[in-house]
Each structure stands twice: as C-alpha cells, then as structure tokens.
Amino acid sequence: MYPSSALDEIRIPDPPAQVRWARRVLWMIGLTLLVLMALCLLNISVDWNRVASGLQRNLTPLLRGFSRPSGAVFNLAVQRMFESFNMAVVGTTIGGILSFPLSFLASSSLLGSGRLAIPGKAFLAGIRTFPELLLGIIFVSSFGPGQLAGIMAVGINSIGFLGKVFADIIEGIDPGPSEALLATGASPLHVFRYAVIPQVLPEFLSTVLYRFEVNLRSSATLGLVGAGGVGVLLVQRIQFRRWEEISTILLVIVAFVIVVDTLSSFLRKKLV
Known part of the structure; x- marks a missing residue:
C-alpha cells in the first residue's frame, strides 16, 4: 500500500x-x-400533407393485410422466392469466381507497387458505379424479362464489391510467411500458394457469404424491373392494391431472408 x-x-x-x-x-x-x-x-423539400395522405392510403391497408394474409398466393410466393434464391446463388458464384483474379491485380502489396494496381482498382471502381437496378434494366432490355437478366445484374455488381474487399484483405495479410518462404528460395508461385492463399481464403469465403445475403435481398427487388424472381409477383400485386396478398409475399421474403442470414452468419463465424 x-x-x-x-x-x-x-x-x-x-x-x-x-x-x-x-x-x-x-x-x-x-x-x-x-x-x-x-x-x-434544409435543402430537402417535403410535402408533409402528401406524405401523411400516402401513408394513410397505403400503409394502413398494408398493416391490415398483415393481420389476415392471403393463403392463396403462398405457394406461388415460395416458388418465386426460390427463383430469387437461384439468382442470388448463381450471381454470387459468378461474382466470386471472376473477382478472385481481379482482386490480386488490384492489390498494391502483392504487385509491389501502387501504380501497378491503379488499373485494377479503377476497373473495379468502374463496375461498382452501376447499381444493380440499373444493370437489371440494361439486361432486361438486352435479354428480355427473366432470371438471366437478374443473374447478370447480381453477378456483375458482385464483381466490383468482392474485388474491392478481396484486394483490401490481400493488402492486410501478414508478410512474414511470404518473406520466410522467399528466404528459403521458394518461387513466387509457391509463395502465392502456401503463404498468400491460406491467409486470405477464409476471409474470402466469409465475404462471399456476406455478399450472398445482400444479393438475396437484391434479387428480390430486381423483379421490380422485370428481372425475374419474387419481385415480379410483388409488383403485380402492388399495382392492383391486393394488400392481403402483398403481406403474404412480404412475409415469405422476410422469413426466407432471416433463415439464410442465420445460416450464413453461423458459417462465417466458423470460417473466420
């Protein structure tokens, strides 16, 4: 003391x-x-009277619809939700595969110079400029309505996001294992295989799972522009103000997203 x-x-x-x-x-x-x-x-002009009347006209009947959702559209909603799920799976897979090599071309630490990584970073930034809904409109105009347009929109948008995050992960790895292998006379290919890939792969997979969660929600909204999935069913019911059916579709979307998010979070905790 x-x-x-x-x-x-x-x-x-x-x-x-x-x-x-x-x-x-x-x-x-x-x-x-x-x-x-x-x-x-201060620069946002809002017509509060219109907001109040819009909420009363649309939100009130929607809440009433949640109290008595329609079972007539349930099976169709589940079927269309699985279409959105398929779009998210294929689109995320395409994005993950294509962003893998691009991320190494955008990593200054791996290339040894920030200037060499500028083209890769600029390319990924250019892809991220286009939101998924805009890509969905472009591909619906090119390929016609359907899941293919949604898959392309989700996949290309995922390339920009995953490539950027992958590159950041690569730049944050521990250089010790790479330096140790180089000191023993290992080739750059062996260094890449045995020092870089083991460090980044778990975080890569975790990021892909997180992006899959985002893509599942995005694929549900891409149907609003005709890119397939449950969004097409939802926008049809919204146009005719069928609130009981709208509430059923929304409940299916929410339940599906909660289950996928829970499983994805469990897997990500195991990986990282």
Missing part, C-alpha cells in the same frame, strides 16, 4: 501527441458530418 502522501503525488500522464491529434480529427469529422447533414436536410 502507498502512503497517502504518495497517492497525492500520483498523476495520470497526458495522452501522447498522436492520440490527441487523432481525437481532434475525429471531432472535426463528426462536426463536419453534422453540418453537412443539416445543410442537406
């Missing part, structure tokens, strides 16, 4: 200069975001 006089002299040291600077930067960023949000809200 310290005597009371010694305790009085104990003084908590000030944080290091880097920590104080980081705190100031965080405060500045937070204040900047608050100011930007306030300016954006």
Whole structure:
C-alpha cells in the first residue's frame, strides 16, 4: 500500500501527441458530418400533407393485410422466392469466381507497387458505379424479362464489391510467411500458394457469404424491373392494391431472408 502522501503525488500522464491529434480529427469529422447533414436536410423539400395522405392510403391497408394474409398466393410466393434464391446463388458464384483474379491485380502489396494496381482498382471502381437496378434494366432490355437478366445484374455488381474487399484483405495479410518462404528460395508461385492463399481464403469465403445475403435481398427487388424472381409477383400485386396478398409475399421474403442470414452468419463465424 502507498502512503497517502504518495497517492497525492500520483498523476495520470497526458495522452501522447498522436492520440490527441487523432481525437481532434475525429471531432472535426463528426462536426463536419453534422453540418453537412443539416445543410442537406434544409435543402430537402417535403410535402408533409402528401406524405401523411400516402401513408394513410397505403400503409394502413398494408398493416391490415398483415393481420389476415392471403393463403392463396403462398405457394406461388415460395416458388418465386426460390427463383430469387437461384439468382442470388448463381450471381454470387459468378461474382466470386471472376473477382478472385481481379482482386490480386488490384492489390498494391502483392504487385509491389501502387501504380501497378491503379488499373485494377479503377476497373473495379468502374463496375461498382452501376447499381444493380440499373444493370437489371440494361439486361432486361438486352435479354428480355427473366432470371438471366437478374443473374447478370447480381453477378456483375458482385464483381466490383468482392474485388474491392478481396484486394483490401490481400493488402492486410501478414508478410512474414511470404518473406520466410522467399528466404528459403521458394518461387513466387509457391509463395502465392502456401503463404498468400491460406491467409486470405477464409476471409474470402466469409465475404462471399456476406455478399450472398445482400444479393438475396437484391434479387428480390430486381423483379421490380422485370428481372425475374419474387419481385415480379410483388409488383403485380402492388399495382392492383391486393394488400392481403402483398403481406403474404412480404412475409415469405422476410422469413426466407432471416433463415439464410442465420445460416450464413453461423458459417462465417466458423470460417473466420
């Protein structure tokens, strides 16, 4: 035990200069975001009377529909939801396979130079520029309505996302195993196979599973532009204001997404 006089002299040291600077930067960023949000809200014009009437006209009957969902459309909704599931599976697989080699071309640490990675990063950024709904409209116009357009939209959009995340994972790996293999005279191919791939593969698979969750929800909405799946069924019922059937379709979507998200989260915890 310290005597009371010694305790009085104990003084908590000030944080290091880097920590104080980081705190100031965080405060500045937070204040900047608050100011930007306030300016954006001031520039948004909202007709609150129209909002209130729209909610009363559509939300109220939808909530009543949830209290008595229609069973007549249940089997069809499940069938169309499996179509959306198939679109998400195939689209995610295409995105994962094609983004795998592209991510290494966008990794500055693996290529040894940030300049060499610029073309790969720019290509992936260009793909991410196009949202899935826009890609869905383009492919529906090219291939006609159906699941093929949805698969292409989901797959191409996944390439941009997965390629970017994969490249970030590669740049964050531990260089120790690679340096150790190079010191023993291993070839670059052996270094890639035995030092790089074992480190990135579990996180790659975890990211693909996460993207599959996102793609499942996206494939359900792509039907709104005619790209197949449960979205086509949903937009048809919305046009005719069949609220009991709409509520059934939404319940099927929510239940399906919850089950897939739960299984995917379990698998991702096992991988990482």
